[in-house]
Amino acid sequence: MTDVALTKKDFTSDQEVRWCPGCGDYSVLSTMQAFLPELGIPRENIVFISGIGCSSRFPYYLNTFGMHSIHGRAPAIASGLAISRPDLTVFVITGDGDALSIGGNHLIHALRRNVELKILLFNNRIYGLTKGQYSPASELGKITKSTPYGSLDTPFNPVSLAIGAEATFVARTIDSDRKHLTETLRQAAAHKGSALIEIYQNCPIFNDGAFDQVKDNETKEGSLLQMVHGQPIKSSTFGVIRDGAILKLVELNSVDESQLVVHDAHDPDPSYAFALSRLSGSDLEHTPIGTFRDVIRSGYSAMVNDQLASVITAQGAGDLEKLLHSGDTWVVN
Amino acid sequence: MTDVALTKKDFTSDQEVRWCPGCGDYSVLSTMQAFLPELGIPRENIVFISGIGCSSRFPYYLNTFGMHSIHGRAPAIASGLAISRPDLTVFVITGDGDALSIGGNHLIHALRRNVELKILLFNNRIYGLTKGQYSPASELGKITKSTPYGSLDTPFNPVSLAIGAEATFVARTIDSDRKHLTETLRQAAAHKGSALIEIYQNCPIFNDGAFDQVKDNETKEGSLLQMVHGQPIKSSTFGVIRDGAILKLVELNSVDESQLVVHDAHDPDPSYAFALSRLSGSDLEHTPIGTFRDVIRSGYSAMVNDQLASVITAQGAGDLEKLLHSGDTWVVN
Amino acid sequence: MSLMSKPTVAVKSVIIRFAGDSGDGMQLTGDRFTMDTASLGNDISTLPNFPAEIRAPQGTLPGVSSFQLHFADHHVRTAGDAPDVLVAMNPAALKANIKDIPRGATIIVDKDEFTTRNLTKVGYQTNPLEDGTLSSYKIHPVALTSMTVSALSELPLSRKEAERAKNMFALGLLSWMYHRPTDATEAFLKAKFAKKPDILEANLIAYRTGWNYGETSEDFATSYEVAPAHMPPGIYRNIGGNIALSYGLIAASQQSGLKLFLGSYPITPASDILHELSKHKKFGVITFQAEDEIAAVGSALGASYGGALGVTTTSGPGIALKSEMIGLGVMLELPLIIIDVQRGGPSTGLPTKTEQADLLQVMFGRNGESPAAVIAASTPSDCFTMAMEAVRIATTYRVPVFLLSDGYIANGSEPWMIPDVATLPKFDIDFAKSQENFLPYERNPETLARPWAIPGTAGIEHRIGGIEKQDKTGEINYEPANHDFMVRTRQAKIDGIEVPDIEVDDLTGDAKVLFLGWGSTYGPIASAVEELRNNGEKIAQAHLKYINPFPKNLGAVLEKYETVITPEMNLGQLAMLLRSKYLKDIVGYNMVRGLPFTTAELVEAAMGVLHND
């Protein structure tokens, strides 16, 4: 631990930031740089591992350890690091293509294992780096370079997918909302296992305005269903009520506030968080924002290292000499 | 179409079946062979594509077209086939390792796209072919060849995962219950998009009795929560009721039957089917069986081919001569 | 715009480089100049140079994008080593390119952009337009931005919008300088901005203003003329490698009657093939953007299995991922086309740069003895021909075929004499017919191809897979002798593929040194050979387009020459294959810089060998 408290500047590397002007990645970066000192973790114990994509350039700009790896594989690399080095704090930086397309399998496996990774999924609903093809998060019918007649693929809902994959922490936030982003990072950092944060991120070049519905002053209040643990879930106009095994939206003025669902991020049954995740469609008109789910389950790295330790406690540390001589041996004189 | 109705024998290939004695794969095979004639589809229009694993030997034993491909990739290969040949009926045969471990990504993408594949996932909760390592479906703490001190990985719930991946049809059935298996195959075949069927399959060699709880005469009635569309969901002892956004189990004698959830496989909101999927744990003491979800969404191959057709209708068929001469040209004399 | 009041000088060839910020529209400017030039009958070769794959901040060195164009009254092979004219839209563009510009060349800059701020951004302490460092060039500082803006002052545009048209000002100026016709570009602009009349107007005005500025400004004293090149008669168009490749695939699909199925995952510099093919649905082309490269090639293989023309496109890292599935293709003996548009490696490497270092990967990057056909395109338009060749080989022999291209030919362009569709080869595809006792691995005795037996054909239902198969029946078989036989048969099938002999261009027939290249080195080598011959040197040239198998006459060709020089943008991959097969000491000339060879360095290399330096 360093004695002097670190500042945002300490976490800023000397590399020139190279995103397009107006890219949402800038504000996430700056929020992260500002947030990291708060963790009280020395820089050298923080590692950012990314895949490939515009957003995956993120690690270069942070003065911590960092690896810009290959497309889709960051969760796998980060798992190896986190498991063998439980002393480190490991972030994964990924895009909607990186995490959900080529890297989908590593993502869901990291989540089910609950490896202690904080995964930031920059969802701009497009392939930015390769200049504008649709991604598994793009809306049905989207016209892109590779779908000039409109895409035919139903997108993933990243939150539903993560919950279906046994995730213990899943949240959603927005690039431009520093406060909300910071609070979400804070909760994720406090979580003991895998944390997946979906960040709606604007790509002004290839998918400009994708999130205007939840960013524009006229529409955002009415669209964002705020999820705060212990608070009723609602936007300025709509609220969430229960209806059978599912959750439904109602206009606020049609119900009494007491009927609204009070958010419980710690509900052990993921069905609740899953139901929340289904409130939003691609059009973002009703978009739950905040932490869907935050439950306790042992972290994978912790379990692996506990298992090692308990075997050593029970059997003593390994003795190479003994190992080589195990089983039937004989002597030649 | 052939004139004479086909029989089970017509669907049986001349290959000697090579699974271990008592393997659950036998009864699935024989049920499938008996079921196929019912489809009324000529043999040559049916294709089975499998990955690698014991179960993936399945295609060899059916006298249809078949491909025993490589580990985990069957859904990808089958997608290419189904998209380019919408006239075919394509089955995918896969294991819990094949589908959920190495092939997880292809599985979830096929499901979200809703490619017209009937996917049979033989879940024996073990790697059979490679002689007994744990799989992503194995219970926490399981002792296997690769986890002599017990596994530390939280398993996937294949049904939850599929629903999180936007699946339109998800069912669960059991190798030894021919009737239920046949009925499930029937529903899957009638479904227009992707259909995922999880089949609990016993591996007597490496994971014997994994499903005894839902197979043994003493325990099965009490453990299997029967899901039949339009019927209350219950086992012989327990029933399902709603509790907020989730579903809960109650002892049958503690509630009136009218309070039980009446199964609606067609509920458009997947939250309901997801909640059902969470009723079971690894111990199988309460295991929903039947079709969790069966909703209508356009099949991918249908959409792709419709799009092609509509472009051709609008623009006329392509003219190679014109294509080569498109853009600026000039003449040299 | 026709009256010429200034002196006109005839020149034989010109190399122009347009350079500016990524946002300055240099690629478009270059494209338009190319089109206008092509229609005049000059031979042309172009080369874009993109910045690194992520957009760099405006005005910085990494943000510079350029487009080079070489046009002449004779046959040109490359975009040229040393530009005669550099158009630099800002200080970054000047700084990034000046090292390539020979003394005496013409440099046109937008002087409005040479502000202190912009200069500092790229590390200029003083203004190079003023400090004399450019004194050995013909420097033309033009107020491009301000003149454009003021010309557009009447239009209802923001300053930013107006500024955007400055590339058209530059294009107009260059058009005047080189007597390019203006109607095609005007027509192009009208089509492009049909729905934005203000922007159209702005572009047209800027374009014409640029032209008029050349005509009237005292700064530009001379204009130049380049006579048409002697080219075989025919209808021409300019074509880039990725487009030619896409067209070749569509043509092969049409000529074979096979449905074209592309399974692909985007990756630079191959993505444009996906983009192009996705436009051509009316040809029945299916493009499937898969979740990853494995699924991309897997879906293509599945489509092939179903009787379509299964194609996958990618670059090096994608090939690495596809290798297991391609091995399945080898075992299944189905047609499969794998296009590798090579880029700088290893790993992510230099995604936007060119390289030839995937050759050994495509040859050997699979487990077991897993032979596949390998062919390589040599120029942008050759991609059309080689795409059809890939289809011929894949469908005749039922094998995976790798077609190698690279960033240089993918993005470069050249005039192409559009072939007469009636003369294109036809591919007769014979799917297996309904029959009794069908044997899925019984081979055609000539090609060793097994039947292409597609689902939907009654009576030939059968099962195939990746486990070793019994000869003829295709059933799983673990017999030692059968495995040995099958391994050798798969190899023999590849070895027996019919490919044309390699042609040697040995003018006098008595050269002692042979330049042997493959892939995109064709242009630079041909150019160097031309120059060497102009200098009185004797040198032969041959270019390998078929690598696995090699042409039958290759051994004899190599033997004939005392020295064989093989320039490669790798550390000697083809050389290694040749050395091993023919036990001939190949002299490698290797550079791995992400750039094509220059004519000059190849000339120098050859001179070293010719005169035993």
Place this chain on the structure above:
Amino acid sequence: MSLMSKPTVAVKSVIIRFAGDSGDGMQLTGDRFTMDTASLGNDISTLPNFPAEIRAPQGTLPGVSSFQLHFADHHVRTAGDAPDVLVAMNPAALKANIKDIPRGATIIVDKDEFTTRNLTKVGYQTNPLEDGTLSSYKIHPVALTSMTVSALSELPLSRKEAERAKNMFALGLLSWMYHRPTDATEAFLKAKFAKKPDILEANLIAYRTGWNYGETSEDFATSYEVAPAHMPPGIYRNIGGNIALSYGLIAASQQSGLKLFLGSYPITPASDILHELSKHKKFGVITFQAEDEIAAVGSALGASYGGALGVTTTSGPGIALKSEMIGLGVMLELPLIIIDVQRGGPSTGLPTKTEQADLLQVMFGRNGESPAAVIAASTPSDCFTMAMEAVRIATTYRVPVFLLSDGYIANGSEPWMIPDVATLPKFDIDFAKSQENFLPYERNPETLARPWAIPGTAGIEHRIGGIEKQDKTGEINYEPANHDFMVRTRQAKIDGIEVPDIEVDDLTGDAKVLFLGWGSTYGPIASAVEELRNNGEKIAQAHLKYINPFPKNLGAVLEKYETVITPEMNLGQLAMLLRSKYLKDIVGYNMVRGLPFTTAELVEAAMGVLHND
């Protein structure tokens, strides 16, 4: 069990093959016989032969599993070509193996299993025990099953359980025949069945009954003795390749102080390394069964980045999948160990059979110029040494290292003189220390290794990645000259790896022909060389354990010999590397049958060359 009442014949070596159904416990029987034999001081070599990877129906040909054991009073190199004794537990085992058994050999069969039903199952029309077809063998039909069952009649066992012990009867019989000591096996059984006293009792009784049967039955007239071999003094154990490899990794971890991290995905025949290492948690070994091969190697690379010894184990198809990630390892210049236990290919191929056809894949199966170190183990116990060598190279040079093994040495076994731990090499690992102006790509001038700079070290925070990096700083860099320099530097680093010279065994120093092998061909080649020399032929032998880079003296060695024969279980992969590098015409001897070479065929091949057939 000591009094010997029958004549005893001394023999120099014996080859026994135990064959039976997959369920008959032949591997265990073979293992036990091996252990008892080893402890007598004979030299041994063993070779199991598993059926195809899925369990075939009982009593069928594909279900046959066998175990061959060669023991002698002298040094043995292979499990032998032609068994002296075949133990066949059923008709399938007889039928599957008879072709390998030379006339005059002894065949012991369980005659109870030769029922009409079982005979028909494998296509015997008549009973070979009765129809005279085996008349040229010494055939012993023994009522193994029924005698076992009746011996156990007192025990509370089902017939099925009783029958299971018949392999112990067979073992007892063979133990008697070859004077093997019985106490170790009895101890083994006691440990194994400690918790199942009935089963233990059954096995012990069956074992003893078998022994007694040999002693008393008139059918067995003679027993045999094989004197101990002259082996260097020391403590020995029998060891298989996968276990030796696992121990080598643990030893390297202990000797370096690095935590061993195995990221793996199960695949035959590599899985046993994962199984073995997962047992050794007390050595701090972490085994991570990843979701696929990509994640397996990715996690290993992540662990390496964190300062662990990152290892991944797989077979050919897994290497194909890992190749992109290994390319990242090349770029990151981190230690990474990739173990390829080769099996029959291509594609799924012959998973349970051996082959050497991944050599070119590991050399070249990555995009771009992506060099990695490649070494190969030659015998089961050599896997220990080479695992440590892999760690030495990876940690010294900070590179990915491929260690090639194959199904033959992975599953085969041989006696191993257990090394003194004190004499094992120590690895000094120097992680980068906290410092100012740290340069992550500044190289050690001798090794060209960059610093191993692990997270947790204050002051050296830095970023690395798969894009080309600037020399020294490691920052992203697209400069042409830098790329060329880095490509050459990575190559130079591999080329500069220090590896021991190759040793040539040329008894007289004047042989004209050299047998040059690599990997698991060592045993068969050495055996053939021995036989050739016994026949008075002059032949030299050398074995390549270091393939990339080659030993420095290799060129000179090749030059020294008129003819170099290279036997490979592939179509000539090493030969291709040698031909290309040294322009020497290598004579390949290639068989791709999923089986090791026999001594006889190599002798014949050499005779052909020696006498110019």
